[in-house]
Amino acid sequence: MASTTVGRGRPATGPARRRGMLGWFDPRGRRLGGLAFILNRLTGLGLVVYLYLHLMILSLLVQGPNAWDDFVDIALSPPFLALDVFLLTGMLIHGLNGIRVGLVGLGLVASRQKALFIAAMVIAAFVALVGALRIFGGE
Amino acid sequence: MTETVTDARTTRVVVSRRKEGDDHGALRYDTFDVAVGPRTTILDALVAIRRELDPTLTFRHSCFHASCGTCGMRVDGREGLACVTPVPAGDEVTVEPLGNLPVVSDLVVDMDAFYDDFDDAGRPLVRASETIPGAARAEGVDELERYEDCIECGICLSACPVAGSDPRYVGPAALAAAWRVVEEPRGLDPGPVVRLMDDEQAAWRCHLAWECSEACPSGVDPAAAIMRLRRSAVGARAHRLFSFGGNR
Amino acid sequence: MTTDQRPADRPDAGPRNAPVFVFQVISGAALLVLLGLHMVAQHFIVPTGLRFYEDVIAWLRNPVMIAVEVAFLVFVTYHALAGVRAILFDFGFSERTERRITNILWVVGIVTVVYGVALFAAILNAAA
Amino acid sequence: MTTTLPRQPFHVAIVGGGGTGGALAHDLVLRGFRVTLVERGELTSGTTGRHHGLLHSGARYAVKDRESAVECIEEREILRRVCPGTFEENDGLFVAITDEDVAYEPLFFESCLASGIPARRVSREEALRLEPHLNPDLKMAVQVPDATMDAMRMPLRFFASAKAGGAIIRPWTLVTELLIHDRLVSGIRVRDLTNGVEEEIRADLVVNATGPWAEQLAVMAGCDVPIRPSPGVLLAVRGRWCNMVVNRLHPSGDGDIVVPQRGLSVVGTSSWVVEDPDDLGVPEDHVERMYAEGAKMIPAIRTAERRAAWSAARPLIGSRDAESGRELSRTFKCFDHRETDGVEGFVTISGGKGTTLRAMAETTADVICRKVAVEAPCQTREVVTLPHTAYYAS
Numbered sequence: 001m002a003s004t005t006v007g008r009g010r011p012a013t014g015p016a017r018r019r020g021m022l023g024w025f026d027p028r029g030r031r032l033g034g035l036a037f038i039l040n041r042l043t044g045l046g047l048v049v050y051l052y053l054h055l056m057i058l059s060l061l062v063q064g065p066n067a068w069d070d071f072v073d074i075a076l077s078p079p080f081l082a083l084d085v086f087l088l089t090g091m092l093i094h095g096l097n098g099i100r101v102g103l104v105g106l107g108l109v110a111s112r113q114k115a116l117f118i119a120a121m122v123i124a125a126f127v128a129l130v131g132a133l134r135i136f137g138g139e
Numbered sequence: 140m141t142e143t144v145t146d147a148r149t150t151r152v153v154v155s156r157r158k159e160g161d162d163h164g165a166l167r168y169d170t171f172d173v174a175v176g177p178r179t180t181i182l183d184a185l186v187a188i189r190r191e192l193d194p195t196l197t198f199r200h201s202c203f204h205a206s207c208g209t210c211g212m213r214v215d216g217r218e219g220l221a222c223v224t225p226v227p228a229g230d231e232v233t234v235e236p237l238g239n240l241p242v243v244s245d246l247v248v249d250m251d252a253f254y255d256d257f258d259d260a261g262r263p264l265v266r267a268s269e270t271i272p273g274a275a276r277a278e279g280v281d282e283l284e285r286y287e288d289c290i291e292c293g294i295c296l297s298a299c300p301v302a303g304s305d306p307r308y309v310g311p312a313a314l315a316a317a318w319r320v321v322e323e324p325r326g327l328d329p330g331p332v333v334r335l336m337d338d339e340q341a342a343w344r345c346h347l348a349w350e351c352s353e354a355c356p357s358g359v360d361p362a363a364a365i366m367r368l369r370r371s372a373v374g375a376r377a378h379r380l381f382s383f384g385g386n387r
Numbered sequence: 388m389t390t391d392q393r394p395a396d397r398p399d400a401g402p403r404n405a406p407v408f409v410f411q412v413i414s415g416a417a418l419l420v421l422l423g424l425h426m427v428a429q430h431f432i433v434p435t436g437l438r439f440y441e442d443v444i445a446w447l448r449n450p451v452m453i454a455v456e457v458a459f460l461v462f463v464t465y466h467a468l469a470g471v472r473a474i475l476f477d478f479g480f481s482e483r484t485e486r487r488i489t490n491i492l493w494v495v496g497i498v499t500v501v502y503g504v505a506l507f508a509a510i511l512n513a514a515a
Numbered sequence: 516m517t518t519t520l521p522r523q524p525f526h527v528a529i530v531g532g533g534g535t536g537g538a539l540a541h542d543l544v545l546r547g548f549r550v551t552l553v554e555r556g557e558l559t560s561g562t563t564g565r566h567h568g569l570l571h572s573g574a575r576y577a578v579k580d581r582e583s584a585v586e587c588i589e590e591r592e593i594l595r596r597v598c599p600g601t602f603e604e605n606d607g608l609f610v611a612i613t614d615e616d617v618a619y620e621p622l623f624f625e626s627c628l629a630s631g632i633p634a635r636r637v638s639r640e641e642a643l644r645l646e647p648h649l650n651p652d653l654k655m656a657v658q659v660p661d662a663t664m665d666a667m668r669m670p671l672r673f674f675a676s677a678k679a680g681g682a683i684i685r686p687w688t689l690v691t692e693l694l695i696h697d698r699l700v701s702g703i704r705v706r707d708l709t710n711g712v713e714e715e716i717r718a719d720l721v722v723n724a725t726g727p728w729a730e731q732l733a734v735m736a737g738c739d740v741p742i743r744p745s746p747g748v749l750l751a752v753r754g755r756w757c758n759m760v761v762n763r764l765h766p767s768g769d770g771d772i773v774v775p776q777r778g779l780s781v782v783g784t785s786s787w788v789v790e791d792p793d794d795l796g797v798p799e800d801h802v803e804r805m806y807a808e809g810a811k812m813i814p815a816i817r818t819a820e821r822r823a824a825w826s827a828a829r830p831l832i833g834s835r836d837a838e839s840g841r842e843l844s845r846t847f848k849c850f851d852h853r854e855t856d857g858v859e860g861f862v863t864i865s866g867g868k869g870t871t872l873r874a875m876a877e878t879t880a881d882v883i884c885r886k887v888a889v890e891a892p893c894q895t896r897e898v899v900t901l902p903h904t905a906y907y908a909s
Binding site: 158178180190194195197198199200201202203204205206207209222223243244247250251253254255257258263264265269270271273274275276277278279280281283284285286287288290291357358 | 556557558559560563564565568600601602603604605606608633635637641644645646647648658660663665666667668687689706708709710711749751755756757758759775776777778779781793794797799822823824825827902903904905907908
């Protein structure tokens, strides 16, 4: 086997070793199950943030009809409705993938994770689409 | 390897280098231009580099046919056995050691931590369950045997995002080995193994990324083994719960 | 740990740490039902998708709805914080720090539920 | 003659981390020696690990190489005892496909029995019941106690035991020179490839256990070892096409064996000779021959997916005129270079095969004991080795 040059001290260009606190978040080299895991965590974190946001917003109800109804008017504006679609999609992904995680994760269907993930995502996409049409069509 | 083929090409092999003597093991990448043929594997390329370009390059290898499990490494960021991973098409390929294990030197990782957990499972090397349907046993052969599929390469551990974050996780290989003991106890009581792996740092630590099973070069499917181990663990817990401490 | 053909016989201390995962699945399953109810009751059957004040108060006077919403709050808080815990535990902190995280999350969870229940009471109070 | 080792035990430096070096380290540690073993790469990365994984019954050598055949059947029994749970003990079948094979059978069968190898004639029908994937045109078969080994994990048991007994095992350590003064070898100079540090390892005796590289190392001491590196091509295909080891019932030739290994079937092997065991190559026509010959025994191999093809260099002892390596004996030999070259403190062990690694170690350790006038009997026939995982796990 012939060779021509040997380069030395080339700066690091390859992907770094994955050990680390946010190692789970690195999507490089991931396959379907790995992406499902990342997606599940990201949607989960998003929903946690939304949960506390939701609880804070509900406190407007204490301040009486005007405060709440003003908020509802804002919330029914198209940019907010778009956020609702985003939220609904996140919930669907997390919830439907959650069914997969529950079934597979307790060893009930230990070997069908890929098919279940695809099925969950197809359903999620379909319901999100119907939901989006309803949310925007409901005006 | 001296491939006498006409469509030879040259590929730039970028190799992760780390020596204890270099700045406390500072990482650097060296590049080597290597002639490759259609059948040249990453291991062939590394052997050629060591022989012709840099005799100090260190990497693990032994059997050259995906049976010993020593040459697990990461090729362009993905785990594989160098001996059966062809040099990919393209001008450049990056070769790095397995992740989630300490690097000894260059592409060599320290397997001690891997075996510490793995050994706890107590899995025998040879299994009794046979794979060729309908085959009879010859006179004098007590039971047909075959080696366990797992070749202890550490690829699953490297691919695992949880082990990537937390070294306390016992990892897919040890859990798959434990499941083999449950699946085929060969006269032993698998109870202690199930209890050992029914732990937040064992079977329950997995987050179902399934990367281990996807990466396994030997068809072991550790992820499914972990899930089945969980079912056994839940079953054992339920059994203990409903026997009202009778096991104590 | 080096003898042939022997399963692990480390001192058998029994399983450590109740599997949070199982509770996560149980709470997750409950959420599928309760979130479904929540979404239908508060958003889907409402023509605008979001109730105006009077409508909200009218619904909250229904004790069944209160029960559903409180149950939803309990499960969603558990599920959310257990999820956060799983992510935090991947940071590889010391066991002591991890125990502290678990304790803090329990406090956060209880505060969240108390806050939520108090909120319902305050809303009904303000409306009354 | 002394009966115990002196308080400061003799220090033996072994060069070569193959099966022979590992078994020798184990043997010497049991006899009370201090042992340091160095290997330039990973353990078993030279010839040992590339082995097809046959634990020989000896039947393959029974007709033409009785000495090797007897060695094999004896070692097979010892290894089963000291390495329990490490072999697939499914036996082997020698299958006769052609009339020529059938004509060869009586000589083969009688030679097996004469070598102490249990052999049993198996009818065509029974052979097909045992191995449904065999060529249905086979005429008959002979069952012998072949078994399958893991070419890395079996030798690793010896390394694990040696290490537990105090031997220092140093992979990634390259020998750069032999320390030699006035025809006396007093150690080795090595470079630790993991950190680049060079150092001298002083030893009372240096053992050259480098297999096909034996000549290259011996030259450093001005010694001569008649070793011919004789590579062979092996082919691993996907699918486990047999449970037993399947051999062709005829004089040994290319592609005459199929060894099952996990989910693979390994077809071996060809044979030629080279000068440099680092420069083997994998001739594609040899791979083709493995396919063609393997398929004569198990037709499914013809279309099975290729998993890997590789070459391994056997260390054969013999004349430099050897052309294919087939004519050379598969036995081993220990050279005390004081006797062969007038160089003291230097011993070479080479030749042999995976199955005889322990016997090679015993012979070498006996030579060493004689040289240093220590009486310490060999214990490796009885002492059960540690499992391979013990090499790593703490």
